[in-house]
Amino acid sequence: MIRLTAITRTFHMGDQAVYALNDINLHIASGEYVSIMGPSGSGKSTLLNIIGLLDKPDGGSYEMDNRLITDLSETEQAQIRREKIGFVFQSFHLVPRLTAAENIELPLILSGMPSAQRQSLVNDALQAFELKERAHHRPAELSGGQRQRVAIARATIMHPSVILADEPTGNLDHQIGAEVMLLLENLHHTGTTLIVVTHDRELGLRAHRQIGMRDGKILTDQTDDAH
Amino acid sequence: MTLTDTLQTSFKTVVSYRVRSLLIILAMALGVAAVVVLTALGDGARNYVINQFSSIGTNLLVVLPGRAETSGSFLGAVLGQTPRDLTLKDAQLLGRLPQVRRYAPLNVGAAELSAANRLREVTVLGSTANLIPIRHMKLAQGSFLAHGTERNAQIVLGAKIANEFFPRSQAIGQRVRLGDNRFLVSGVLASQGESMGFNTDEIVIIPIDYAQALFNTTSLFRILIEAKSHSEIESAKQAILATMRQSHDGEDDTTVITQDAILATFDRVLQALTLAVAGIAAISLIVAGILVMNVMLVSVNQRTAEIGLLKAIGATSTDIRRLFFAEAVWLSLAGAILGFLLGQFGSLMLRLAYPQLPAWAPAWASIAGILVALITGILASLLPASQAARLDAVKALGKK
Ligand SMILES: Nc1ncnc2c1ncn2[C@@H]1O[C@H](COP(=O)(O)OP(=O)(O)OP(=O)(O)O)[C@@H](O)[C@H]1O
Ligand SMILES: [Mg+2]
Numbered sequence: 112m113i114r115l116t117a118i119t120r121t122f123h124m125g126d127q128a129v130y131a132l133n134d135i136n137l138h139i140a141s142g143e144y145v146s147i148m149g150p151s152g153s154g155k156s157t158l159l160n161i162i163g164l165l166d167k168p169d170g171g172s173y174e175m176d177n178r179l180i181t182d183l184s185e186t187e188q189a190q191i192r193r194e195k196i197g198f199v200f201q202s203f204h205l206v207p208r209l210t211a212a213e214n215i216e217l218p219l220i221l222s223g224m225p226s227a228q229r230q231s232l233v234n235d236a237l238q239a240f241e242l243k244e245r246a247h248h249r250p251a252e253l254s255g256g257q258r259q260r261v262a263i264a265r266a267t268i269m270h271p272s273v274i275l276a277d278e279p280t281g282n283l284d285h286q287i288g289a290e291v292m293l294l295l296e297n298l299h300h301t302g303t304t305l306i307v308v309t310h311d312r313e314l315g316l317r318a319h320r321q322i323g324m325r326d327g328k329i330l331t332d333q334t335d336d337a338h
Numbered sequence: 339m340t341l342t343d344t345l346q347t348s349f350k351t352v353v354s355y356r357v358r359s360l361l362i363i364l365a366m367a368l369g370v371a372a373v374v375v376l377t378a379l380g381d382g383a384r385n386y387v388i389n390q391f392s393s394i395g396t397n398l399l400v401v402l403p404g405r406a407e408t409s410g411s412f413l414g415a416v417l418g419q420t421p422r423d424l425t426l427k428d429a430q431l432l433g434r435l436p437q438v439r440r441y442a443p444l445n446v447g448a449a450e451l452s453a454a455n456r457l458r459e460v461t462v463l464g465s466t467a468n469l470i471p472i473r474h475m476k477l478a479q480g481s482f483l484a485h486g487t488e489r490n491a492q493i494v495l496g497a498k499i500a501n502e503f504f505p506r507s508q509a510i511g512q513r514v515r516l517g518d519n520r521f522l523v524s525g526v527l528a529s530q531g532e533s534m535g536f537n538t539d540e541i542v543i544i545p546i547d548y549a550q551a552l553f554n555t556t557s558l559f560r561i562l563i564e565a566k567s568h569s570e571i572e573s574a575k576q577a578i579l580a581t582m583r584q585s586h587d588g589e590d591d592t593t594v595i596t597q598d599a600i601l602a603t604f605d606r607v608l609q610a611l612t613l614a615v616a617g618i619a620a621i622s623l624i625v626a627g628i629l630v631m632n633v634m635l636v637s638v639n640q641r642t643a644e645i646g647l648l649k650a651i652g653a654t655s656t657d658i659r660r661l662f663f664a665e666a667v668w669l670s671l672a673g674a675i676l677g678f679l680l681g682q683f684g685s686l687m688l689r690l691a692y693p694q695l696p697a698w699a700p701a702w703a704s705i706a707g708i709l710v711a712l713i714t715g716i717l718a719s720l721l722p723a724s725q726a727a728r729l730d731a732v733k734a735l736g737k738k
Contacts (some may be wrong), residue, residue: 115495166732186654189654189655190652191658192651193651196652197649200650204646217648217651221652221653223340265651266651
């Protein structure tokens with residue numbers, strides 16, 4: 112469902128060019144569980160941002176579901192982000208003045224769904240992520256694990272076909288991090304494609320396919336036969 | 339994102355930044371209130387002056403000697419001519435014009451009034467019975483020169499003078515001395531207070547012949563004329579000028595001032611004043627607009643990460659622009675409404691403090707104040723809103 116061909120992304124710092132992505136060729140099929148690992152600065156986040164249509168490559172082409180993404184208008188890309196992609200960030204990125212329920216509701220509001228329908232979906236999500244008691248709390252009143260659960264609930268409320276998680280456990284202790292990973296893996300079990308960037312080798316190995324990056328290139332790409 | 343959701347979401351944002359929003363709303367409100375109160379003051383002053391001026395007569399024309407136009411008087415001065423005086427005969431001629439309902443010749447001077455061991459100087463008007471209705475004066479008691487009895491030595495006293503000279507007894511029927519002549523008090527004016535700088539409570543009125551004798555003159559100070567109707571004022575003016583020209587051997591040496599023309603001039607001047615004051619007040623709205631822009635720019639900066647997040651979960655640039663735009667609409671709307679209410683309250687306070695001043699803000703000023711507030715607020719949001727919409731999602735998310 113995701114096909115990157117000869118993708119490059121270069122940042123210019125003064126007269127110095129940083130090749131964040133350098134000739135990336137990658138195919139990820141629907142329903143895969145992929146981890147991306149590599150040292151800091153190797154281009155993992157940049158790759159994830161391009162897959163999630165937050166960033167544009169300087170060269171190469173990107174196809175999703177056999178559609179050439181690189182040619183789409185800004186509005187069409189926003190629609191794909193809204194309907195097909197769910198982001199989970201290391202720092203949660205919850206809107207501080209909104210309650211847990213309101214944060215989860217945001218993508219539904221953006222999609223133009225009527226309020227009554229939104230409420231029932233948000234309630235289901237609160238239930239599913241065990242956030243019922245915390246529905247009307249603001250992010251500042253939630254624990255790290257609860258915040259990430261809210262973020263995952265928000266990322267999945269539109270039933271996206273891909274979840275992109277950039278170090279989802281980076282701000283969580285080991286125990287809570289493992290719980291969050293289980294939640295993400297549960298989503299994968301329902302058929303969602305899951306792409307996780309992580310520094311944690313142990314977590315990375317749980318994925319069925321591990322991609323190793325270095326200096327903007329894919330160094331290793333390994334699929335476990337066991338799965 | 340639907341319009342309702344945009345409005346609702348931005349409304350919630352405005353409410354959640356309570357202090358910041360209140361300050362912006364207050365700045366807007368003060369601007370609108372200033373427009374409303376100052377125009378209420380200006381328009382109140384205008385109406386006050388016009389009411390005062392209307393109250394001195396209806397369809398009034400005033401005939402006075404001399405030409406108002408500089409060219410005429412200049413020529414007259416060069417030729418060593420002085421304008422001819424107005425006489426009682428002129429007044430009678432004018433009184434016969436078909437456009438004229440009634441006329442009153444007028445002389446004004448000062449003389450000593452004495453009676454009951456009192457003595458004081460008073461302003462003396464010499465005229466006929468018609469002066470009372472033409473000048474909208476009211477008699478509290480008695481009468482003045484019943485028609486056809488213009489040669490009676492009657493005198494009408496202003497309310498204050500009557501009270502001063504005859505505090506305990508009835509003034510009517512008393513004898514008073516004015517200059518060297520004796521007069522019989524036939525009426526007392528109702529107290530009217532000051533009007534156009536002229537206090538009718540401290541004057542006395544005597545028949546015109548006696549006044550001319552008293553001041554040793556054969557000429558008139560003014561001739562007051564009431565036209566039959568409002569539509570006949572202009573033709574009355576032309577007829578008066580023509581009559582005077584004829585009686586003065588073809589010389590145009592009389593001026594006719596119509597109450598209408600003076601009213602119109604006052605109206606224009608005071609209207610311009612009100613507009614100027616409104617304009618000055620509106621500047622404070624522009625300042626409020628700049629404040630809105632500044633606060634919103636800061637807000638965009640502070641909410642950069644949030645904007646990045648919204649983009650990541652599928653908001654379009656248009657959604658983001660509209661959200662910030664709607665915030666400005668809410669803020670300016672609240673400011674405009676609050677300002678309008680404050681302004682109305684301020685005008686009410688003005689009216690309570692100065693009951694004679696009809697300090698009502700004109701509708702155009704309230705509407706303009708509200709519109710200017712809305713427009714400046716909305717214009718001020720355009721730059722911050724488009725800045726927010728243009729933010730690069732990845733960079734925005736990276737910002738803490
Ligand atoms: N906006 C930017 N401007 C300039 N250089 C950038 C920008 N974003 C990323 N880079 C550079 O691109 C390279 C790849 O960055 P990226 O964030 O993808 O690394 P990463 O693998 O996610 O690292 P980390 O594990 O530290 O998150 C780095 O050298 C980084 O400095
Ligand atoms: Mg990274």
